[in-house]
Structures are given as C-alpha cells and as structure tokens.
Amino acid sequence: MKIKVCGMRDPENVQRLIQEVKPDWIGLIFYSQSSRYVSADFAESFPETGIPKVGVFVNETIEFVLSKVDEFNLSVIQLHGNESPEYVRELKLITGKKLWKVVSVGDSIDWETLRNYVGLVENFLFDTATPKHGGSGKRFNWQILESYPFEKGFLLSGGLDEGSASEILSLAEKMPQMVGVDLNSKFEDAPGLKNIEKLKSFKNKIRP
Numbered sequence: 001m002k003i004k005v006c007g008m009r010d011p012e013n014v015q016r017l018i019q020e021v022k023p024d025w026i027g028l029i030f031y032s033q034s035s036r037y038v039s040a041d042f043a044e045s046f047p048e049t050g051i052p053k054v055g056v057f058v059n060e061t062i063e064f065v066l067s068k069v070d071e072f073n074l075s076v077i078q079l080h081g082n083e084s085p086e087y088v089r090e091l092k093l094i095t096g097k098k099l100w101k102v103v104s105v106g107d108s109i110d111w112e113t114l115r116n117y118v119g120l121v122e123n124f125l126f127d128t129a130t131p132k133h134g135g136s137g138k139r140f141n142w143q144i145l146e147s148y149p150f151e152k153g154f155l156l157s158g159g160l161d162e163g164s165a166s167e168i169l170s171l172a173e174k175m176p177q178m179v180g181v182d183l184n185s186k187f188e189d190a191p192g193l194k195n196i197e198k199l200k201s202f203k204n205k206i207r208p
C-alpha cells in the first residue's frame, strides 16, 4: 500500500518527512484558494527530495501546469477539478507526464463518465466532494467503491486519519486496484505543516 502525503510546503517539515516517513509521493498544491497553496516563492527553497512530487491543480490552463512541472520538477499531475477527457488527452500529449484524475465523491459515482479517462490516466484518486475541491478532512462512503468496474489503479483519499488504518487494509483486501492512500489535513498541526509522529504511526500500522 503506497502513501502520498499531500499539502507539503515547509522546507524543514519536508526534510523530516523524507528522513523519517519516506512516503512514496509528496503532494504540492497549486490551487491559489487552498490554505496549502505553494506559490512560486517556494520553488527555490523546496528541497530536492528524491521522492516523486505530485502537483495538484484545479481547472488550470495547460500553460500554468507546464510552468509548475518545470519549476518544481513534478513527476505526476493530479487534476482535482472538472477537467474534461479532451483536456487530459492534450495535457498528456504535451507533458508526457503521469496523470491522476480526481473523482469527487458525493452520494454515488457515474462509472460511465469515468470510462473516458481510463486510457489516459495512470490512476484515479477518490476524494470527498466539497466546494473547496479538496482538503475537507471528510470521508465519503467507501461502500460506493465496491462496484468499481475498472482494472485501473486508484488512490483512496478524503479525511483519512490514524484511526482509518484497519478499515483501509480491509478495503484493499477486497479491491486489488487500490494502489495507495492520500493523507492530508488529519495529519496536520497547521495547514501545510504535517505532524511527523502521526504519519510515522500511521505508516507502521499500514506497512508494519
């Protein structure tokens, strides 16, 4: 089970994360209305981690995404808005990067709508629907995922906390397509500042 820690931006906090937690991905949020927004000023102070960086974007222009891919040496582009399959196809052609499409989950999911993305993205990421797009700290009803009809991998997200570990492992047993989890606000002392002890404890539970 892979781990993405999202919403990082404090250089010292990033260093501790790399040394003590060693997640599989580090998420940087390029959505200006997020309290975890990574502005251009961070590019120079952001340490080179050796861990793949995932850039999170919400309905951005391709030019903006390209500029952040270059500035921050991003490995993965996470699309967290209403990006169409046509947009995703164009971005994939231009950047050649791995793309993750976020599915904002409310009461149900229309699997047919997702079918158009299957050949384009590396993974889906299921997160709780919220007007702020992400970082809500709220869980959705994971039972909805049990009818997931694709072989395509996905990450689970939305309000995951230390107490979620055993339920996550049970879900992963039922769903081999689940490649990882995305951790954010429930592991924070302040927006963009992660609690390293909580993350270590969660990682030990999920990958003892």
Ligand SMILES: O=C(O)c1ccccc1NCC(=O)[C@H](O)[C@H](O)COP(=O)(O)O
Pocket (backbone or CB within 6 Å): 006, 007, 027, 029, 031, 034, 035, 036, 056, 058, 080, 127, 132, 133, 134, 135, 136, 137, 138, 157, 158, 159, 160, 182, 183, 184, 185, 186
């Ligand atoms: O975290 C944010 O502030 C955010 C805002 C707008 C779009 C995406 C955002 N976060 C991206 C993520 O992938 C989060 O990890 C995901 O939404 C889960 O967050 P949480 O519910 O706090 O665990």
